Amino acid sequence: MGRQPCCDKVGLKKGPWTAEEDQKLVAFLLTHGHCCWRVVPKLAGLLRCGKSCRLRWTNYLRPDLKRGLLSDDEERLVIDLHAQLGNRWSKIAARLPGRTDNEIKNHWNTHIKKKLRKMGIDPVTHQPLEPPRPPPREQDATPPPPPPEPPEQQRPPPPPPQEIEESEQEEQEPSPLIEPHEITAPPPAAAAEAATSNCSVSPASVLSPSCSSSASAASAVDVAEWPEPMYMFGMDGIMDVGWNGLISGAGVDVDVDVDPFDHYYHDASFDDQDVWII
DNA sequence: AAGTTCGTCAACCGCCGATAC
DNA sequence: AGTATCGGCGGTTGACGAACT
Numbered sequence: 001m002g003r004q005p006c007c008d009k010v011g012l013k014k015g016p017w018t019a020e021e022d023q024k025l026v027a028f029l030l031t032h033g034h035c036c037w038r039v040v041p042k043l044a045g046l047l048r049c050g051k052s053c054r055l056r057w058t059n060y061l062r063p064d065l066k067r068g069l070l071s072d073d074e075e076r077l078v079i080d081l082h083a084q085l086g087n088r089w090s091k092i093a094a095r096l097p098g099r100t101d102n103e104i105k106n107h108w109n110t111h112i113k114k115k116l117r118k119m120g121i122d123p124v125t126h127q128p129l130e131p132p133r134p135p136p137r138e139q140d141a142t143p144p145p146p147p148p149e150p151p152e153q154q155r156p157p158p159p160p161p162q163e164i165e166e167s168e169q170e171e172q173e174p175s176p177l178i179e180p181h182e183i184t185a186p187p188p189a190a191a192a193e194a195a196t197s198n199c200s201v202s203p204a205s206v207l208s209p210s211c212s213s214s215a216s217a218a219s220a221v222d223v224a225e226w227p228e229p230m231y232m233f234g235m236d237g238i239m240d241v242g243w244n245g246l247i248s249g250a251g252v253d254v255d256v257d258v259d260p261f262d263h264y265y266h267d268a269s270f271d272d273q274d275v276w277i278i
Numbered sequence: 279a280a281g282t283t284c285g286t287c288a289a290c291c292g293c294c295g296a297t298a299c
Numbered sequence: 300a301g302t303a304t305c306g307g308c309g310g311t312t313g314a315c316g317a318a319c320t
Contacts (some may be wrong), residue, residue: 015314038304038306051305051306054307085307088308101309105309106311109310
């Protein structure tokens with residue numbers, strides 16, 4: 001009955017990821033992509049559950065992550081989108097290329113909330129904050145006070161305006177914005193998303209040998225766009241080791257002449273779909 | 279200098295819809 | 300049709316460093 005169990009949770013490691021674990025996971029996903037997250041940790045030699053691997057990849061290791069503080073423009077966009085969508089962080093993140101829902105959620109809770117309150121704006125309703133009520137008099141304290149505002153997470157998000165609904169319908173439009181042949185070798189992030197809905201990602205489609213030799217395509221990418229992905233490893237050695245070291249360090253037999261991600265050009269004109277062109 | 283408080287953010291937890299069996 | 304798992308999402312936690320006393 002049903003599927004096979006996700007993973008044997010006994011003996012699995014939890015907590016912060018080590019550089020070695022990052023290396024193994026990145027190397028595996030670069031060479032094999034992922035068919036299903038359940039098997040990734042086993043095949044990559046990690047004592048983690050697939051869920052943890054997916055989280056680590058999507059929130060930290062994905063090469064297309066921007067990282068760093070949100071710009072003012074991004075922050076404004078987050079506020080606008082939050083006013084329309086509420087706490088639907090994944091929807092908001094989908095409209096900010098290179099940002100994760102976790103990152104936006106954290107930024108909202110630690111920065112934007114305070115900022116809005118300082119400006120006299122309720123971060124939940126996006127309406128002006130009510131002026132503070134005068135303290136209740138002694139005799140007023142006896143009856144039970146009216147129920148306080150429910151916690152914000154229990155409140156339903158404001159109804160999204162029509163424009164969002166319409167744009168979301170566009171997102172669900174099955175016809176692709178570009179022809180499939182235009183994407184011959186999606187990067188792991190894209191491959192990962194593709195694999196989510198279709199377990200047919202072949203290793204070659206993620207990092208093909210031809211990919212490593214087509215260094216000319218790297219000219220389409222400003223290498224300066226990738227300092228953060230290097231920073232993302234959070235390990236000092238990676239900056240010196242580079243992708244080759246990263247991969248070979250994990251014992252993966254792949255010849256990578258240059259950064260594998262240099263072969264991809266991220267077309268920022270497609271807001272809702274990360275489109276990668278070689 | 280030591281102790282305490284505050285802020286940040288990576289990672290976990292639990293839930294839910296979709297889907298495989 | 301029913302059950303169990305997967306993948307994804309949002310809320311929360313806890314470790315760590317910075318700022319403050």
